[in-house]
Amino acid sequence: SAAVQLGKAAGATVIGVVGGPEKAAVAREQGCDVVVDRHAEDVVAAVKEATGGRGADVIYDPVGGQAYTQSAKTVAFEGRIVVVGFASGTIPSPALNHALVKNYAILGLHWGLYNTKDPKLVQHCHEQLTGLAARGAIKPLVSERVPLGGAADAVQRVADGRTTGRVAVVPQTLEKGATA
Structure with missing residues (x-):
């Protein structure tokens, strides 16, 4: 693109x-x-x-x-x-x-x-x-945004040539008051 x-x-x-x-x-x-x-x-x-x-x-x-x-x-x-x-x-x-x-x-x-x-x-x-x-x-x-937990699958789809555009891996935000 x-x-x-x-x-x-x-x-x-x-x-x-x-x-x-x-x-x-x-x-x-x-x-x-x-x-x-x-x-x-x-x-x-x-x-x-x-x-x-x-x-x-x-x-x-x-x-x-x-x-x-x-x-x-x-x-x-x-x-x-x-x-x-x-x-x-x-x-x-x-x-x-x-x-x-x-x-x-x-x-x-x-x-x-x-x-x-x-x-x-x-x-x-x-x-x-x-x-x-x-x-x-x-x-x-940017064809899709995936949570950090889906990064491995997203990378595999890119490697397999099954994606179009960029796949953005986005970190999940913590809810207010939650701890990591």
């Missing part, structure tokens, strides 16, 4: 690749211009069709594995694949000859490192994101 909202705020046409009809509905609600259900559609063909054969200029890949393989097949000439994680559990081995032939860049983004490498950039990005939120251009998607 963050990638969709930031893409739309930047004026991009956003293609969302999702796993299942429930996630497709959420992607549409978030503003995706095109939604592709990887369980029911050919991702490569759908992206090529949506881009008139050109491919995607920027691909945000938090999944790795098969998703990265599809990304390499759908990236445009002089495009960029931004690798932000490996939720599939499989770390891909990119074919660098393919990147050379199509003239695209593969970028890694480990946001946490910026706290030590360039903290001023973190502050700048925070200000930019806060401004977008204040204007209503972005709004974090």
